[in-house]
Amino acid sequence: MxxxxxxxxxxxxxxxxxxxxxxxxxxxxxxxxxxxxxxxxxxxxxxxxxxxxxxxxxxxxxxxxxxxxxxxxxxxxxxxxxxxxxxxxxxxxxxxxxxxxxxxxxxxxxxxxxxxxxxxxxxxxxxxxxxxxxxxxxxxxxxxxxxxxxxxxxxxxxxxxxxxxxxxxxxxxxxxxxxxxGRNRYIGYLISLGMYSLRGKKIGLDCANGSSWSIAQSVFEALGARTYVINNEPDGTNINRNAGSTHIEGLQKFVCDNHLDCGFAYDGDADRCLAVDENGDVVDGDKIMYIYGRYMKERGKLLTNTVVTTVMSNYGLYKAFDEIDVDYVKTPVGDKNVYKYMSEHGCRIGGEQSGHIIFSKYATTGDGILTSLKLMQVVMDRKKPLSELAAPVKIYPQKLINVRVKDKEAAQNDEKLTQRAAEINEQLEKDGQGRVLVRASGTEPLIRVMVEAESMEMASSYAEELAGILKERGLTQDA
Missing domain, CATH: 3.40.120.10 (Alpha-D-Glucose-1,6-Bisphosphate, subunit A, domain 3)
Known part of the structure; x- marks a missing residue:
């Protein structure tokens, strides 16, 4: 950087x-x-x-x-x-x-x-x-x-x-x-990728009061879906405010209250997408990669038999891939790193848990609306609800704490933090219970402390311990 x-x-x-x-x-x-x-x-x-x-x-x-x-x-x-x-x-x-x-x-x-x-x-x-x-x-x-x-x-x-x-x-x-x-041409391109009519499907869209507000609904309605849209009235200050993929709970409630087939939530610039199934449960980027990766493999379209993930993907995703004999790699965080690996090795699908999903045949970057269409393609082709398609992925409890620090490099390289993180990670991996990841944000003055474990209690305990070390060492902004 x-x-x-x-x-x-x-x-x-x-x-x-x-x-x-x-x-x-x-x-x-x-x-x-x-x-x-x-x-x-x-x-x-x-x-x-x-x-x-x-x-x-x-x-x-x-x-x-x-x-x-x-x-x-x-x-x-x-x-x-x-x-x-x-x-x-x-x-x-x-x-x-x-x-x-x-x-x-x-x-x-x-x-x-x-x-x-x-x-x-x-x-x-x-x-x-x-x-x-x-x-x-x-x-x-x-x-x-x-x-x-x-x-x-x-x-x-x-x-x-x-x-x-x-x-x-x-x-x-x-x-x-x-x-x-140019925007109209892009809308036409997305519509052209819709392989199935969505007539009869009730789909929720959370536009985060961001860029997708003028595009997503037009695409889904052109494909025949009945759309139910929230957070599509931007005023310059409400982008991402209690809305979109970073506040998925709003869409979860909306899908359940309106008895929708599924819902899709975008972020401010719509390069990421998270989904909500008919029961109101979140289908995150990991589950999206599993659903479409498996779909591609079943049709002989998963070139190199590999899905490209990042170090933030959940351990449960990899167990699910192992069960269907799909290979995977882990890159550093960032869709730029995912795409670089994909283009160098000829991979067709990759992405991040946060919802940046790249379909290299159709796009060079994460595309939230395209991701929505690809998920609906699987739903329509397999004639199964989203919950059933995502069910094989058993997500390990994961606790993520974002710690605002004075100096990202000094905090990430703190000797006490790195030593304790290594000890916890070794123990979790030894018992097959999870892992630890401590990394600096690429866009904000944050250290992200993430722990996966068999129980949320264990994950939270370890994550809070590591975050506490940063404060104890005087590395946080409020220390």
């Missing part, structure tokens, strides 16, 4: 950690850098145009931008656009839309890069900037490093030092282009 960009982009409190000045400079760099790449790769020494960039027919780079429903998203969007056009790029605005829609449009409409303004599941006062490459994947670390260098005033690239970047002039100045058509 860099100084500004973490595992999922540049994220922090709006106008405190992430200001409009930061956004303007990110826009300035992206507009200039991709224009420079076009100029350098597109012209021979004699000035003859010979551009090999996919779909390019001019020097001016094209960048597509989406945003979630936070109040500060407009401020950051306008600052990004100002920087991009000042550097000579054309900025195409999809307005309020989802992260996976930006990824899809970036790769299919031949943009130089894509930008999503969001802080995902964080509260409304946070915001962030995710940068995607022309293939719709998270931007490579080298380019992110150059952005950070420019923000700090010591950019060195193309064999030259830049304290400031040149401004575009005359006809070289870029323009802002309304591109809501």
């Amino acid at each position: 860099g100084k500004y960009f973490g595992t999922d982009g540049f994220r922090g409190e709006a106008n405190v950690d992430l200001t409009s000045d930061h956004a303007y400079k990110v826009g300035r760099f992206l507009g200039w850098y991709f224009g420079e790449l076009r100029r350098r790769e597109g012209y021979k020494d004699d000035g003859v145009f010979e551009y090999s960039w996919r779909g390019a027919d001019e020097k001016k780079p094209r960048i597509v931008i989406g945003k979630d429903t936070r109040r500060s998203s407009y401020m950051i969007e306008y600052a990004l656009i100002a920087g991009m056009v000042a550097s000579g790029a054309d900025a195409y605005t999809m307005h309020v839309t989802t992260t996976p829609s930006v990824a899809y449009i970036t790769r299919t409409e031949e943009f130089d890069c894509g930008v999503m303004i969001t802080a995902s599941h964080n509260p409304f006062y946070d915001n962030g900037i995710k940068v995607l490459n022309r293939n719709g994947q998270k931007m490579d670390e080298e380019t992110i490093g150059l952005i950070e260098d420019y923000l700090d005033g010591h950019l060195h690239v193309f064999g030259k030092d830049y304290k400031e970047l040149p401004f575009a002039e005359k006809e070289g100045i870029g323009r802002a282009v309304d591109y809501i058509a």
Whole structure:
């Protein structure tokens, strides 16, 4: 992780950690850098145009931008656009839309890069900037490093030092282009993936007052479902507030009260999805990977016979996979790491317990609405309720405590904490009862202490002991 960009982009409190000045400079760099790449790769020494960039027919780079429903998203969007056009790029605005829609449009409409303004599941006062490459994947670390260098005033690239970047002039100045058509194309793409009519199905949707509010219902209704929607009235400050995948209890009650067949909850930018079955029980990312991984194996579609998980997946998932002879790997946390392994090894499905599920045949990032459609495909094809499909996964009790700390690196490497965590983990693994995981958040000043055990009492006891060590050592913000 860099100084500004973490595992999922540049994220922090709006106008405190992430200001409009930061956004303007990110826009300035992206507009200039991709224009420079076009100029350098597109012209021979004699000035003859010979551009090999996919779909390019001019020097001016094209960048597509989406945003979630936070109040500060407009401020950051306008600052990004100002920087991009000042550097000579054309900025195409999809307005309020989802992260996976930006990824899809970036790769299919031949943009130089894509930008999503969001802080995902964080509260409304946070915001962030995710940068995607022309293939719709998270931007490579080298380019992110150059952005950070420019923000700090010591950019060195193309064999030259830049304290400031040149401004575009005359006809070289870029323009802002309304591109809501891109969002509509994405909606059409999702509808095209619906293999079965959902007529007669009663489906609940929790849009978290976020990006999915303008997309999810349209997709499900186009496929024939009767939709029951909550948290789809964003006001700029209510995104994720007691709503969406981080507050699944609201959807659980809603599904039961309305006797629905199932429900789906998204986060602020709709790149993750959690489900609720007809009984009101949660079907998390682990169970989703099991359901669809098994479905793929049964149809001979699970290439490499492997599902890609992260270190946060539950021990119960792996036991269930063992029983049906499906292999699995564990990557570090983050859908970026999951996708990297998938693309390098030809895997078709992977994801996180939190609901980031990647179907590599259809998308380059987690896509909550796509995940919903894929689950419904299994329900319709197998003619079984969601509860029955998820039943083989017996989740081990898991206690997760998020501890707000002064210094993530110092806290994670504290000698007493690491020693005690290792002792507990050794004992749990020896008895086949679970495991311990202590890791730093990639986006917030948190240490996440997670313990799995045969009983919640045991998991809670160990997790609280480890969290207590952080406070005892004076490493927490309230110590």
